[in-house]
Amino acid sequence: MSDSTMLLAVFDDLEPATHAIDKLHEMGVEDHQMNVISGIPFPGRVLGRPSALTNVSRIAMFGALLGMSLGIFLIYGTPALYPLHVGGQPVFPVPMGLIITFEMTMLGLMGLAFIGVFVDSGFPSYTPMEYVPEISDGKIAILFSCPSADQMNFVDALTKVGAESVAPAEARQL
Amino acid sequence: MATYAKPLVRQQPHTEEHEDPREHLMHDPLPRGKMNEMVMESMHETNPIFWVITAVLAGIVVFALGYEWYVLIMQGQGTAGVTRPDYWGVFLVNTVFWIGISHAGTFISAILRVMKVESRRPFTRAAELMTTFGLIQAGLSIFMHLGRVWVVYFMVPFPNERRLWPDFHSPLMWDLMAITTYVLCSTMYLFLPLIPDVAMARDRSEGWRKVFYRILALGFRGTEGEWKNLVTAMNIFAFAIIPVMFSVHTIVSWDFAMATRPGWSSTVFGPYFVIGALHSGMAAVAIVLFLLRSTMKHYKYFIRPEHFGTIGMLMLLVSMAWAYFYFNDYIVPWYGGDKWDKLLQEYTETGPLAYLWFTMLIVNIVIPWATLWNKKWRETPWLLASVGLLINVGMYIERYLIIPVGVTITRMPFTWRQYYPRIEIPMTIGTFALFLLLYMLASRLIPLIPVWEVQEGQENHILRKVGKANIPSISELE
Numbered sequence: 001m002s003d004s005t006m007l008l009a010v011f012d013d014l015e016p017a018t019h020a021i022d023k024l025h026e027m028g029v030e031d032h033q034m035n036v037i038s039g040i041p042f043p044g045r046v047l048g049r050p051s052a053l054t055n056v057s058r059i060a061m062f063g064a065l066l067g068m069s070l071g072i073f074l075i076y077g078t079p080a081l082y083p084l085h086v087g088g089q090p091v092f093p094v095p096m097g098l099i100i101t102f103e104m105t106m107l108g109l110m111g112l113a114f115i116g117v118f119v120d121s122g123f124p125s126y127t128p129m130e131y132v133p134e135i136s137d138g139k140i141a142i143l144f145s146c147p148s149a150d151q152m153n154f155v156d157a158l159t160k161v162g163a164e165s166v167a168p169a170e171a172r173q174l
Numbered sequence: 175m176a177t178y179a180k181p182l183v184r185q186q187p188h189t190e191e192h193e194d195p196r197e198h199l200m201h202d203p204l205p206r207g208k209m210n211e212m213v214m215e216s217m218h219e220t221n222p223i224f225w226v227i228t229a230v231l232a233g234i235v236v237f238a239l240g241y242e243w244y245v246l247i248m249q250g251q252g253t254a255g256v257t258r259p260d261y262w263g264v265f266l267v268n269t270v271f272w273i274g275i276s277h278a279g280t281f282i283s284a285i286l287r288v289m290k291v292e293s294r295r296p297f298t299r300a301a302e303l304m305t306t307f308g309l310i311q312a313g314l315s316i317f318m319h320l321g322r323v324w325v326v327y328f329m330v331p332f333p334n335e336r337r338l339w340p341d342f343h344s345p346l347m348w349d350l351m352a353i354t355t356y357v358l359c360s361t362m363y364l365f366l367p368l369i370p371d372v373a374m375a376r377d378r379s380e381g382w383r384k385v386f387y388r389i390l391a392l393g394f395r396g397t398e399g400e401w402k403n404l405v406t407a408m409n410i411f412a413f414a415i416i417p418v419m420f421s422v423h424t425i426v427s428w429d430f431a432m433a434t435r436p437g438w439s440s441t442v443f444g445p446y447f448v449i450g451a452l453h454s455g456m457a458a459v460a461i462v463l464f465l466l467r468s469t470m471k472h473y474k475y476f477i478r479p480e481h482f483g484t485i486g487m488l489m490l491l492v493s494m495a496w497a498y499f500y501f502n503d504y505i506v507p508w509y510g511g512d513k514w515d516k517l518l519q520e521y522t523e524t525g526p527l528a529y530l531w532f533t534m535l536i537v538n539i540v541i542p543w544a545t546l547w548n549k550k551w552r553e554t555p556w557l558l559a560s561v562g563l564l565i566n567v568g569m570y571i572e573r574y575l576i577i578p579v580g581v582t583i584t585r586m587p588f589t590w591r592q593y594y595p596r597i598e599i600p601m602t603i604g605t606f607a608l609f610l611l612l613y614m615l616a617s618r619l620i621p622l623i624p625v626w627e628v629q630e631g632q633e634n635h636i637l638r639k640v641g642k643a644n645i646p647s648i649s650e651l652e
Contacts (some may be wrong), residue, residue: 025304039370040630041401052402059409061387066309074331075342082339089343091228099425103351106418107358113410114362117403118392125393133377135396136370138629143397174376 008130008169009158011022016162017140021048022143039136059116060109063108066118067108071101105125139160144170191580195637195644198480200292203632211620212472213371214378219471231611238604243318246597251321255596259589260578264598265319267573268605270447272312273353273426274569277307278455280360281417284412292648293484295631296476297391299624300466301372307612308458309357311605312552316353318601345369356418363411366404369394371621387617424452430576436514437507437580437624446499453496453538454569457562462613464559466622474625476623479553486552489565493542500538518583522575526592530571530579537568552612627633 008070011017017036036047044051054104083091117123135141146154155166195201204212246253256263282301286294317323329350333341339346373394376387394400427447430438440446460482467477507515522531541564546552554560578593595602616622637644 024491034398035397036400037396038401039374039396040626040633044398047398049398052398054399054402054406056403056406060407078331078339079342081333082337084341084343086341086343093343096343096348099348099421100351102421103348103355103418106414107355108422110359110362110411113264113407113414114366114610117366117407120403121392121394121400122475123392123394124389126388127393129393129395131395136374136377137210139530143451170631173371174388174391174395 003148005148005151006130006143006145006169007151007154007166008132009142009144009163009166010132011140011142011162012164013096013162014046017142018046018048019161020142020158020163023161024142024154027146027150027157028145030142033146034142036136037131037135037141037143039138039140056113056116059119061112063112064105064106064109064117066112068101068105070108071104072097074104075100083153127172128171128173130171131174141166180233194644197478198295198646199476199478199628200631200635201637202475203629204419204475209623209625209628210374210378212475213520213623213625214375216471216473217375217618217621221495224469224614228611228614231607232291234607235604235611238600239314239608242597242600242604243616246318246601247319247323253596253597255594257591259584259586260581260591260593262319262581263578264574264595267570268315268602269312269319269579270426270573271570272308272315272453272579272609273423274454275447275458275575276305276308276312276455276565277419277423277451278459279303279308280415281452282454282459284415284419287408287412288416291484292635292650296623297459297463297481298539298627299364299368299620300462300622302360303613303616303622304455304458304462305360306357306364307609307616309353309360309406310612311609312353313357314605314608330454342359345425345432348425349429352418352422359411359415363408363415364479366408366411367627368620370396370626373623374625377620388644416480420448423448425582430580435580436512436583436585437518437576438505442499442505442506443504446496448492449492449495449499450569450572453489453492454566455570456485456492457565460485460489460562461515461566464555464562467555468521470617470622473623476628478485479555482555482558483517483553484551486546486558486561489558489561490542490546490552493536493539493546493565497539514583514585518580521581521583527575527579530575534568534571534575537564538572541565606615 009020011020012067021034021036025031031050034049036042036049076092085091130143132139132141142158144154151168158166254263254265269563279302282294282331283298287298317326320326326398328338329340329347340350341349358505371386373391373396376391379387424444424447431440431443437483463485465482467473504519508519522528542561545557545561577635578595582593584590634648636647638647639645
């Protein structure tokens with residue numbers, strides 16, 4: 001869509017917003033051309049949209065493997081460099097190795113799950129973005145792109161299904 | 175065959191007929207904007223008394239954790255009451271106590287989230303903050319105990335010219351790894367669900383607060399992708415932090431149980447310590463919720479008797495579990511007849527500190543069981559907070575009996591002496607003051623009520639007519 005406009009439609013409630021999504025589908029707007037912005041999470045099935053993709057689980061799993069490797073290195077690798085002889089215990093202790101490996105695995109899992117949220121969501125981002133503060137007060141917004149020539153048709157169609165306002169999306173400092 | 179049904183004598187209508195569903199937060203929704211406004215107002219409107227208390231607490235912290243710690247460092251551990259055989263004193267009691275307090279946040283937030291206990295929603299953050307601030311006190315207490323705190327980096331594994339390497343055979347190293355993991359993960363777990371609420375605060379603030387919230391909100395808008403990432407990460411945390419929580423206090427117990435000392439060398443110490451941590455932690459949540467409800471504007475809407483009822487029920491269950499584990503830990507050495515175990519038990523029960531042992535049993539078992547079985551009493555905030563306070567006194571005593579009293583009875587009777595804390599007392603007061611101070615300052619800066627979670631819960635709940643009763647139903651929006 002070379003000559004397109006971003007519009008932001010704001011709704012008071014979930015019902016008209018879901019109708020608006022259906023309307024946008026009817027008018028040829030595809031799922032990847034719109035985004036729903038809300039004050040609480042709604043699963044895709046509630047909105048009638050495909051579920052959003054996330055890489056957080058994969059990143060977290062990678063973190064778990066990384067943490068486990070580090071734990072194994074600490075408990076089974078470093079004694080080769082710094083052998084410590086404790087009465088009656090092996091230099092490479094298996095039972096206590098499990099403790100250190102467990103802690104490092106969990107730290108890796110959760111640490112990278114946390115970082116994954118940043119990476120996948122593009123946080124932190126302090127540049128101006130399309131948003132209206134009313135969203136955190138419970139309104140639901142649909143941000144979508146449409147052909148500039150059809151802008152008024154979209155405004156009329158969404159107003160009819162209950163949009164409180166439909167206007168060109170303005171990037172603003174959050 | 176005739177059907178015979180004996181009618182109940184009904185002087186009063188059924189309770190359900192009387193109960194107004196709006197008594198429950200989930201069935202008494204307000205517009206999101208209104209709830210946001212209430213939470214923001216509670217942060218902004220501060221009584222002058224608040225600042226007086228803050229100043230007093232800050233003064234105590236400066237004296238107890240600044241000046242007194244300086245004295246401890248300059249004059250050495252001799253200023254504390256620890257000496258042979260009591261090398262482990264109140265600083266370690268404080269460490270175990272504060273780690274115990276910190277368990278409540280994870281328990282309430284993670285376990286209740288995993289089990290989808292809806293009444294958790296308004297107070298998860300208040301509990302999670304206890305975890306972070308409690309762990310800060312635990313960390314400080316370990317450093318106080320170390321004495322030469324400036325060489326604490328010796329415990330960190332990094333190659334150095336002195337060929338010093340931490341001994342991973344030692345339970346103290348396991349402790350370091352576990353507590354570090356727990357501090358980092360619980361702080362991240364506190365921060366993630368906070369992002370949408372600081373974004374809300376950003377949208378409603380001006381001046382320096384706007385800048386502060388803008389930085390913390392990281393540019394969060396609430397797009398589908400952002401929510402998906404956030405909810406996925408929160409689910410990972412909720413499941414993963416539970417075994418970490420269990421591991422932390424189990425490892426703390428192994429600091430003791432791995433030693434072949436009378437009273438300590440016990441296979442049941444792990445779960446016994448975990449349940450003890452939950453006992454004090456749940457009780458502390460009751461106290462904090464009572465204080466928040468009593469002092470913060472509008473919090474009576476968010477924190478209701480039903481929430482105290484939930485916590486009271488958990489406190490009763492945990493008290494029963496604690497009694498079970500305590501009895502396990504008591505009966506085996508009592509029956510075993512080992513000379514030193516017997517001597518330690520006799521010293522605890524009939525010695526100069528016997529009053530502490532009896533107090534512990536009364537406040538940890540008798541009082542919770544005598545009061546919390548009653549729904550009306552459980553749902554009375556001041557009563558639950560009072561029981562919570564007593565439980566925490568009892569749990570502090572329990573740790574005192576395990577640590578300094580436990581090390582008194584060694585296998586060398588000529589070393590026996592009674593331990594008297596000295597500089598430990600003001601420094602202990604300092605940790606309590608710092609905990610309260612941090613909590614009070616946080617209450618001015620971050621929304622303690624997770625408004626988006628409350629709204630999400632309210633969206634999930636509906637009342638369904640079944641026969642003549644309105645039955646609450648919960649949909650699965652999550």
